[in-house]
Amino acid sequence: MKKLSARRRHPLAAVVVLLLALAATGGLYTAFAPADKAQAETSAQSLAIDEGKKLYAVGCASCHGTGGQGTTDGPSLVGVGAAAVDFQVGTGRMPAQQPGAQVPDKKNIYSQAEIDQLAAFVASLGAGPAVPTEEQYDPKGADIAAGGELFRTNCAQCHNFTGKGGALTEGKYAPPLDDVDPKYIYEAMLHGPQNMPVFPDTTLTEKNKKDIIAYLDTVNSDDSESPGGMELGGLGPVSEGLFGWIFGLGGLIAVAVWVAARTAKAKKS
């Protein structure tokens, strides 16, 4: 939740709050006034879509096509949903510097408001998973142990036991999950970014996803406990072997050199 409090002071925070408020108002209005709401929602929505369309034309159209239909450089965005946009742009993966097998994450250059507008536009191209609410991905109260088992069944094969990442074919990789915002983890499972498979709610339920996020939060965060000492990158025997050789045997050889060395002789004078 540190991330959220840091963003509170962001210059665009007001805009976000305003937009959220607008959306919320619109939503409430919708709920209570089913008759007239269509009009109001459409206008707020279409405003965001219009703004999103402009952003899209600048940042995305060159690869994904002007109407999101996709080109040889980028896949079609019809039906990928708002969650995909929120994830890809929010983690800085999109816009990509260059098309390739895998687009790495980098510093995000869009504000959350702009991302929401982009998401609204892309979502308007075809139905897809929506951005999850905080209640959906908040790890509080979830079953950590169940999450661990789910993680080992569904995720560890690519992301390692505690989400330290791993290699895929031809230079692709499953990124480390250290310090990834729970929202993005949730969105990734929901829409399967790049080569990651999708884990739809039908096969990995909302509760399952929450459990997984809770497990990751326990074993892979800044304050995760490592009772035995330094976790050596959490990479298993390779880093343990290196540590054993370099620090362990290296240190013992240094001690051996001291044990066997000649003691300083008195100067002849």
Add this chain to the structure above:
Amino acid sequence: MSSQENPDENLPAARATDGHAHGDVGVPDEKHPFADPGLPPHQHRIQDIDERAAKRSERTVALLFTVSMLATIGFIASFVTIPADRIVYIFPLGHISGLNFALGMTLGLALFCIGAGAVHWARTLMSDEEIADERHAIEAPPEVKAKVMADFKQGAKESALGRRKLLRNTMFGALTLFPLSGIVLLRDLGPLPEDKLRHTLWSKGKLLVNMNTDEPLRPSDVTVGSLTFAKPEGLEEHDHDFQTEIAKAALMIVRLQPENIKDKRELEWSHDGIVAYSKICTHVGCPISLYEQQTHHVLCPCHQSTFDLSDGARVIFGPAGHPLPQLRIGVNDEGYLEALGDFDEPVGPAFWERG
């Protein structure tokens, strides 16, 4: 003379002309400029000539031993006072167990100081005069060897082992046969293989149960690009033989666009683009499941065998020797995914009888 008659010809000793160069100690002279000057004279250390320096060394050693005693007391104190579940933050180690750290450091210090004290004592206060010790040949002198051979011959003769052939042969026979009992005893270590490796729990009509939710899967649950793991209906985690059965029955389900499926049989055995493959690698049996939804490749994390799930799980890289077995699936009357039989080939690693 050829080397055949004298195989030692190429040895340096056979050719060495100046024994001085690597033999006895001698004074270098015109003929032997590299002669061994012998052990250099012993030089004193400061501690050997200065009693104050020696005292300093003594105090250092005593200090090290004292630190060790204190560290042992610290070890006991830590053991008694620090709770086993106390987590402390120590830079740069992270959030670690306070007890493990305290016990390890005190024990390590206690031991290390004993060692450091002893070595410092040896290095500074014990004599450092080098002593030469003579070596003696390992080989016995000829007369000793002759005596041993004679003794042996006499012993062998007295035993009459060579003369009484019947005795010798039956003894050898008995000695050769008795270990067989030991080998026979090992028979009950396990059952015979028979056709155990050829069958799994899958059979016609068994539902595909989602690993995560324990619910049977419907085709609509499995979206394009998704990855789902399934087990046969009726197999529960608490079952006595769960581990052994899941080791063969574990299933990986993905959905492709039917037009992307290149292999004809794969298409036939699929349902509406949903294909089910064994999750067990055909190389040495790791659960293979690093599925790349865009390339449809699946990679084994153990030895990097790569299979193309859109082309009959053909091996495209790595040490696996044959494709992953596919399970033929369909949909039952209630709309659930079901198996249409067992795998038609053994799952997992190849073996001699696999054929």
Add this chain to the structure above:
Amino acid sequence: MSTTTTSDSRSREKAPAGERVADWADGRLGIYSLAKANMRKIFPDHWSFMLGEICLYSFLIIILTGVYLTLFFHPSMNEIEYHGSYVPLQGQLMSEAFASTLDISFDVRGGLLIRQIHHWAAIVFLAGMFVHMMRVFFTGAFRKPREVNWLFGFLLFVLGMFTGFTGYSLPDDLLSGTGVRFTQGAILSMPIVGTYISMFLFGGEFPGGDFVARFYSIHILLLPGIMLGLVVAHLILVFYHKHTQFAGPGRTNKNVVGMPLLPVYMAKAGGFFFLVFGFIAMMAAVATINPIWVLGPYRPDQVSTGAQPDWYMGFAEGLIRAMPGWEINFWGHTLVLGVLIPLVLFGVFLAVIALYPFIESWVTGDKREHHILDRPRNAPTRTAFGVAWITGYVIMLIGGGNDIVATHFHLSINSVTWFVRIGFFAGPVIAFIVTKRICLGLQRRDKDKVLHGRESGIIKRLPHGEFVEVHEPLSQEALHTLTAHEQYQPAEIGPAVDENGVERKVKGPQKLRAKLSNAYYGEDSQIPKPTAEEYKEITSGHGHH
């Protein structure tokens, strides 16, 4: 008579307690005769002679901590639900072996420390044996009379690998279980007997419910028992042969120069045990090893990326990963070459280094005892061979960690694998050539130093304006040390016809031996060491350089 009685009674009354105990023991065990030869036994001082001690001490540490661990470990594969103090595994099904390892780590005070000391000591033990073995190899300490001890050491290394592997598998965690699965797959690949051995070893199909208990008795009884015997034999032979030493003034093939066992080596070696134990204890305090609680219990349908064995099995892992997937089907049978070839190569590669001493002694035909160590540069072919072997080994270690290499150096895992495939053949060849050249270069430099002296760094201007660097002549000690090594001459087959003009029959092995001997000691393989004549000629021509 009377004198004896008095002296006897006096010693009974007045001898200090220690002496009386020793007398008692001597009367029953003959300890004085034993101590006579050994109490002041001489050991030469060199840091590299202590590598073996690191191994011995870490072995003792492993035994001590291992006994402690057996007090708490339950070698059972019964599935139970976990309700211990580690929250993220609460309520999970796991074997008793895994649960008891969790208890050792979280509920037994100091249990985690002992577990980590045990495992770190195992890593250091194997690494120490590897380095110790290479020290012995590169200095030629394996030559007569020490070939048998070399084999004992080699066996210890191999047994250590398997003891480590069986121990690593005991907690029944997800990572080690994956390793056991690999072992089972590898056993299945063996022609004819594979399925039978697998069924017998696992008591049925994998994983069954037996292997932890079976590995347990192998890990704590069978293998360490054999190893203990071998360690004792290894040490007895070290004592019996007396230690080797490097050449130097006063050090010959007929003596051993150093400090006596009592008191210096008693203190140094005894102290070193505590240093090693203390050091490893501190390692276990600061760095975690095999944190099984984050790995989770073993399930044959689960896996994590980065699935590697401990480093000493990394070489085998590399071979397995680099091998292409060859499989031959014939007459209803399958020959799994993709697994079988790496298994065989693994054995052959290790056997090559084990048998090397016998190959070299056959090539040299040398039947003498060797107690003076070679400097690696003075045996260029052997050194180059050793470096080539290590290169092959290390490349396969890289292959065993190809996924970690790929992610951490941003490479493609396929390219890393291809690099390993090619490197395994090309690397050793390149390493061989480069090492040999470096050795010869160093030999030339030694020769230069002997003949021309040491470069002093002082530049002198001669009367006619020429600048020269002053070379200082070496001390007699240095002159001797640099020329003390022996040089073999290449073996010759001799003329094709004997003195009567009859064609001689030269057998194949004889030819091979001559060829190898030429490769070892021919003109391109060693720099003749300076002769007395060369030295005289140069030193008599004063002032030249």
